[in-house]
Amino acid sequence: MTPDIESLIRAASGRPDEIRAALDKLGLARVAELAVAEWTLRLDPPSNPLEIHIGLSVSDGRETADHTWVLRAGEPVRVLPGLHPGCEVRLRYDAEELITELWGPSRGRSSPSRAYELATAMDTHFPPRERQPSIAAASATLTAALSARAPDLGALAVRYGSDKWGQTHWFTQHYERHFAPLREEPVRLLEIGVGGYENEESGGGSLKMWRRYFPRASVFGLDYFDKSRFSGPRLTVVRGDQNDPAQLDALAKEHGPFDIVIDDGSHINEHVLTSFRALFPYVRSGGFYVIEDLWTSYLPGYGGDDRDFGVPTTMLGLLKTLLDDLHHQERDSDGEPSRDTAGEPSATEAGLVGMHVYHNIAFLEKGRNAEGGIPRWMPRAPHW
The missing domain is CATH 3.40.50.150 (Vaccinia Virus protein VP39)
Known part of the structure; x- marks a missing residue:
């Protein structure tokens, strides 16, 4: 696993064509797998009392790779293949942007410039009131893990x-x-x-x-x-x-x-x-x-x-x-x-x-x- 990640780290320091070449070499499924593993190990312990499913869709413009995180306070974070039908939040990422976000130098990036979209999976109504604090806490746990700020x-x-x-x-x-x-x-x-x-x-x-x-x-x-x-x-x-x-x-x-x-x-x-x-x-x-x-x-x-x-x-x-x-x-x-x-x-x-x-x-x-x-x-x- 380490050599594949090292190749992505090297590419993330260079030009967009180098990132694309690394993505093409490893394939979207492998890159998404490595990205989810890296993202997961950076997570702080979840604080949401209710179990929350958050989906991640990574696209390279031709195909999409999906995973789902399961977060709940006091329990290990789990990762499921595909998008779980109960996902209450879905993150969407361009694969090249995610490689840069995870393994590239920050170069002064700020949160608003990051290429993700946070949206509820429910089209017609808001989540139940009792679930909203847990959804917010789980979402914050995930997004904070990509912060450019150095952890203490x-x-x-x-x-x-x-x-x-x-x-x-x-x-x-x-x-x-x-x-x-x-x-x-x-x-x-x-x-x-x-x-x-x-x-x-x-x-x-x-x-x-x-x-x-x-x-x-x-x-x-x-x-x-x-x-x-x-x-x-x-x-x-x-x-x-x-x-x-x-x-x-x-x-x-x-x-x-x-x-x-x-x-x-x-x-x-x-x-x-x-x-x-x-x-x-x-x-x-x-x-x-x-x-x-x-x-x-x-x-x-x-x-x-x-x-x-x-x-x-x-x-x-x-x-x-x-x-x-x-x-x-x-x-x-x-x-x-x-x-x-x-x-x-x-x-x-x-x-x-x-x-x-x-x-x-x-x-x-x-x-x-x-x-x-x-x-x-x-x-x-x-x-x-």
């Missing part, structure tokens, strides 16, 4: 059960500060750690949160346990060991490079360092490598050290080393940047351009670290 990441964390906000951590405010400029980009995001430990039914909250926050993203999860049940539209979960460089390299070659890598895995210091060394080279320029739960740097049970805070084998020790790598062009006494054994800057010396460290979380910004050192004519000692 903290609220999404709570909705999907991620611990990145409101439980043991307060991370989403920092994530939004750094990720907001990327929100409408077709990013590729990898998160290490799906959650739930060995329980195959538990976890996946953060991955779902990222998929909703980045409407054009392809999201990947890596976990030591089998969490494949969480795979779905724009979300792929892979089983693997974050402490195995060969597995990480294979993962990155198949699914990368990535715009964002987040380590929320075992929090064992050795594992975190192994993952960073293997995956940082696969982060695109302008992207981020994020390390969560820095507190285990002080816990011997996680390979941390509560006595020597400067050891390089902990997460915080890694960050202190990376500060030197960020400034590698200033270190050599002859004014030349330090080099690795091959005579070239290391991956972090050449590619680390920023570090942002907050309580228990660090954002490492990827780029080209080539500003050059301070000129040699600058004094190396005070001369006053």
